Amino acid sequence: MLSTAEIHEIEEAIKVVPVKKAACIEALKVVQAHRRWISDESLKDVAEYMKMTAEELDSVATFYNMLFRKPVGRHIILVCDSVSCWVMGYDKLRDQLIQKLGIKYGQTTPDDRFTLLPNCCLGTCDTAPAMMIDDDLYKNVRIDQLDDILKKYS
Amino acid sequence: MEKPLTHHIRDDKRPLDLKEYEKVGGYEALRKVMKGMSPKAVQDLVKESNLRGRGGAGFATGLKWSFVPMDVPGPKYLIANADEMEPGTFKDRILLESTPHQLIEGMILSAYAIQADHSFVFLRWAYKTAAQAITQALREAYEAGYLGKNILGSGYNLEMHLHTGVGRYMCGEETALLNSLEGKRATPRAKPPFPQISGLFGKPTIVNNVETLCNIPHIVNKGSDWFRTLSRTTDTGTKIYGVSGKVKKPGAWELPLGVTMRELIEEYAGGMQDGVKFRGALPGGASTDFLVEEHLDVKMDYTHVAQAGSRLGTGTLIILDDKTCPVGFVQNMEHFFAQESCGFCTPCREGLPWVDKILASLDLGEGREEDLKLLDFHTKYLGPGNTFCALAPGAMEPLQSALKYFRKDFEQHVHDHRCPWKENGHR
Numbered sequence: 001m002l003s004t005a006e007i008h009e010i011e012e013a014i015k016v017v018p019v020k021k022a023a024c025i026e027a028l029k030v031v032q033a034h035r036r037w038i039s040d041e042s043l044k045d046v047a048e049y050m051k052m053t054a055e056e057l058d059s060v061a062t063f064y065n066m067l068f069r070k071p072v073g074r075h076i077i078l079v080c081d082s083v084s085c086w087v088m089g090y091d092k093l094r095d096q097l098i099q100k101l102g103i104k105y106g107q108t109t110p111d112d113r114f115t116l117l118p119n120c121c122l123g124t125c126d127t128a129p130a131m132m133i134d135d136d137l138y139k140n141v142r143i144d145q146l147d148d149i150l151k152k153y154s
Numbered sequence: 155m156e157k158p159l160t161h162h163i164r165d166d167k168r169p170l171d172l173k174e175y176e177k178v179g180g181y182e183a184l185r186k187v188m189k190g191m192s193p194k195a196v197q198d199l200v201k202e203s204n205l206r207g208r209g210g211a212g213f214a215t216g217l218k219w220s221f222v223p224m225d226v227p228g229p230k231y232l233i234a235n236a237d238e239m240e241p242g243t244f245k246d247r248i249l250l251e252s253t254p255h256q257l258i259e260g261m262i263l264s265a266y267a268i269q270a271d272h273s274f275v276f277l278r279w280a281y282k283t284a285a286q287a288i289t290q291a292l293r294e295a296y297e298a299g300y301l302g303k304n305i306l307g308s309g310y311n312l313e314m315h316l317h318t319g320v321g322r323y324m325c326g327e328e329t330a331l332l333n334s335l336e337g338k339r340a341t342p343r344a345k346p347p348f349p350q351i352s353g354l355f356g357k358p359t360i361v362n363n364v365e366t367l368c369n370i371p372h373i374v375n376k377g378s379d380w381f382r383t384l385s386r387t388t389d390t391g392t393k394i395y396g397v398s399g400k401v402k403k404p405g406a407w408e409l410p411l412g413v414t415m416r417e418l419i420e421e422y423a424g425g426m427q428d429g430v431k432f433r434g435a436l437p438g439g440a441s442t443d444f445l446v447e448e449h450l451d452v453k454m455d456y457t458h459v460a461q462a463g464s465r466l467g468t469g470t471l472i473i474l475d476d477k478t479c480p481v482g483f484v485q486n487m488e489h490f491f492a493q494e495s496c497g498f499c500t501p502c503r504e505g506l507p508w509v510d511k512i513l514a515s516l517d518l519g520e521g522r523e524e525d526l527k528l529l530d531f532h533t534k535y536l537g538p539g540n541t542f543c544a545l546a547p548g549a550m551e552p553l554q555s556a557l558k559y560f561r562k563d564f565e566q567h568v569h570d571h572r573c574p575w576k577e578n579g580h581r
Contacts, residue, residue, distance in 0.1 A: 016315050017337075018229075018355055024337040025320055063339040063496075065321035066279050078280075082241040083440055084398040086486040087478055087581065120323060120490055121241040122280050125398035125470070126405045135282045 002045050006030050010049065024050045024057055028067050037068040065120075072115040073108040075153040078132040082121035090129035094118075096143045100150070113153065156384055157392060158372040159365070160408040163252040169287035172294035175255040181300060183374035184259055187266060188308040191374075193224070196267040200370065202378035204390040208245075209235055209326075209363030210438065210467045211544075212456045221350035222268040222358045231359040232265035232273040233335070234367055237325045239278055240439035241490055242472035245394040245406055246364040250277070250284035253368070254291035258314065260367035262300060263374055265312050268360055273314045276331055279321050288316050323494035327543055328361040330496065341498040342543035365394055386412030389455035393466075397423035399473030400430045406470070412458070416450040418471060430475040434559060438467020440487045441548025443555035444474070464555070479575035480560040481567055484552055485513035491549035499542035505532050506549060516564065519572035526564055529557060 002010070013026035027050055031042050038046075038061055040054075047057040061067045079094050097116060101109055108115040124130045127139030133153060141149075162170065162178040175181070187196060201216030222230065234257060238246040249257060257275070265273050275288055292314060295301045303311045322340045324330040329343035332354050353359020369391060373381050382390045389411045395418055396406035402424030409422075415435060419425065426432055434444040437454065443464035445452065452462045459466045474483055492506035509532050512525050533554035536546040557564060566574055575581055 019336070022335070022337040022355070025334070026337075029318075029320065060337065060339055063322065064319075067320050081486070082490060083472055083483065083486045084242050087399050087472070087475075087483070089581070119280075120321075120494065121239060121243070123238050123244045123247050123278065125242050125244045125472070126396060128398060128404075132280065137280075137282070 002031070002049060003034065006034055007049070010046075021050055021052060024052060024060060025064070025067075028057070028061055032068060036074075037070060037072050039071075043069075071108065073112045075114050075134050076132075077114055077116050078119035078122070079116070080120070080122040080124075080128070080130045080132075081118045082125075084121070084125035085128040085130060088128040092143060093129050093131065093141055093146075096146055100146060114150075155410065157408040158376075158384070159249065159256070159368050159392060159394065160253075162256075163248070167248075167252045169252055169254050169291065172255060172291070172298060175253070179375065180255055180371075181259055181298075183371035184262055184300060185306060187263055187374060188306040188310065193267050193269050196263060196374065199378055200267065200373060203369075203373045203381040204378075204388075205366065205369055205373065205381065206389065206456055207363055208365035208369075208393065208469070210240065210441075210465070212466060215362065215366055218350065218362075219264070219268050219360060221348060222360060223351065224269060226358065229272055229355075229357050230268060230270040231354040231357060232261060232268060232270040233331070233354070233359060233361045234261055234273070234275045234364055235326065235328065235331060235361050236275050236277040236281070236284070236364045237319055237331065238281070238364070239323050239326055240441065240468050240470075241487060242398055242436060243396070243439045243468040243470045244398075245396055245468060245470055247281060247284065248394065248406055249364055249368050250281060251287055254284070254287040255295065256368050256371065257288070257364055258291055258295050258300070260370040261314065262295075262305070262312055263370045264360065264362060264367055266310055268358070270358075270360070271311055271313065273312060274335060274354075275314070275316045276325070276335065277316060277318045279319050285316065285318055292316060322496075323490075324496045324545065327545065330543070331361060332359065339496070341496045344542075385410045385455065387453055387455045387457065389457055393454070393469045395422075395454065396470035397473065398470070399435075400427045400475045400478070401425065401473060402427055411455045412453040414451050414453055415445060415471065418454065419450075419473070426473075426475060430477045432473065433476050433478075433480070434474040436467075436472045436474075436552055437464050438469050438471075440472070440490065441544075441551055442467040443551045444559055446559050464551070477575070477580040479517070479573055479581055480556050480563050481513060481516050482573065482575070482581055484556045485510065485517055487552055488513055488549060491545065495545060501536055502541045502543075502546040505536045506546060508532065509536075509549075509553065516567045517573050519567065519570070521564075521568040521571075523568060525568065526557070526561075529553065529564075533557065 009030040013023040047054040205215045206212045324340040330340040334340040349359040434446045492510040497503040
């Protein structure tokens with residue numbers, strides 16, 4: 001069931017477009033913002049609300065990198081793996097994160113704290129290597145800074 | 155040296171609010187146009203300025219606008235493509251984060267020129283600071299009467315909304331962007347009809363890059379003759395260039411179109427880091443052909459970079475140095491393209507993962523003699539005319555030029571059964 005708050009936000013998005021269905025990505029974003037990820041159950045609820053079939057909506061949901069159809073942790077770590085960060089040795093950063101968190105790309109720590117994901121160019125190539133945790137961008141990341149950075153996220 | 159797009163940006167990069175933007179001449183162009191310039195006059199001015207699209211393709215902006223039918227009733231759309239995701243590109247971020255009102259003013263003027271009544275900023279999800287800046291700026295612009303009904307008493311109406319994407323490289327392609335805005339998978343559309351005739355929700359639509367749109371207020375204020383004096387070549391205006399890779403001072407700078415690659419690297423980026431040498435560069439993002447040492451003095455504009463066998467693209471250089479393996483460098487990008495292919499057309503969906511796998515096997519020392527021929531084959535069969543959109547042909551540009559300029563390195567991977575760079579403790 002969609003919550004009152006979710007329905008209110010979805011309605012705001014529908015106002016902006018001439019066709020209700022056009023707001024379906026916004027609707028999925030709303031649900032994800034409230035529930036962290038989009039379960040089959042949530043997907044069906046959104047589809048019903050948007051007057052779409054679940055299959056049609058899932059074809060949209062699974063297309064986009066930042067719509068999560070599997071459970072994720074409280075914080076999402078996105079490591080930029082595009083070419084400038086590759087040249088500047090992002091792999092050391094990636095390996096350290098894998099080691100420190102004890103998880104691989106696509107996995108979530110057992111305490112539900114972090115999900116680790118690779119990510120395409122974050123658009124800050126002059127300060128490579130870069131990563132994002134939730135809404136925070138980290139530039140010129142050094143391995144010796146990782147502990148202090150991770151500490152900020154409980 | 156004039157820097158119309160960035161001279162007013164604060165040292166600390168915080169966005170200029172409405173009052174601050176007005177203090178540096180902001181919204182004067184809008185007042186001028188609303189006081190008595192016809193849409194056609196704005197279009198003509200931009201045509202005369204010879205402004206070309208700064209998103210990568212370099213299409214003439216005024217010409218693009220002129221394809222919009224002006225006499226049909228019903229809604230029209232103007233969209234700012236702010237989905238900056240071309241690997242190695244970080245130029246629009248600066249404009250979006252630090253001077254959001256400049257973009258909004260450029261969008262209002264451009265929307266007026268084609269008589270659009272709705273506009274969207276299609277912003278990349280990762281640009282969180284920019285999203286805040288634009289949200290705030292939109293609120294201020296509405297309050298000041300620059301957006302909404304009867305703008306500055308002119309009778310012209312325009313609504314503007316921010317749409318943040320959910321992550322897919324394809325959204326940068328204008329017709330795929332339109333599908334995404336319609337709540338669909340971001341697959342490209344067949345052209346014709348072009349978006350200018352049938353775009354968002356089937357209505358006439360213009361999609362322009364952020365940097366392109368930011369030029370419009372300045373062209374309106376100072377004229378097309380002034381704009382033509384900004385560059386060093388026949389391609390007009392300034393360009394936000396960038397340099398990333400192993401240089402001393404990576405960064406981005408607004409400079410006259412036509413500065414050379416050597417100037418960018420040596421004067422602005424501080425030269426190569428100690429201990430590494432320049433081997434080549436992609437002049438404008440991942441989907442452009444390598445330029446090498448012999449091209450260092452090529453003028454970085456649309457015309458001269460094309461003559462040198464590449465494209466200006468986004469104007470943000472990615473440097474390949476001698477301690478970095480060209481095969482690994484290209485593999486990183488082909489892996490990206492393979493992942494970001496929308497899977498809509500077969501050559502791209504099947505060909506790019508194949509290319510990625512071949513390059514990965516070369517990198518692991520498992521490459522075979524015939525692999526280079528297979529790579530050559532793909533550069534032709536994934537090239538222009540064989541795929542539905544420009545993603546795969548773009549992906550082939552760094553590969554075909556790497557096979558041309560660094561072929562010996564590819565061959566060495568095959569013959570030595572290993573990556574010579576890794577062996578030496580480099581990339």
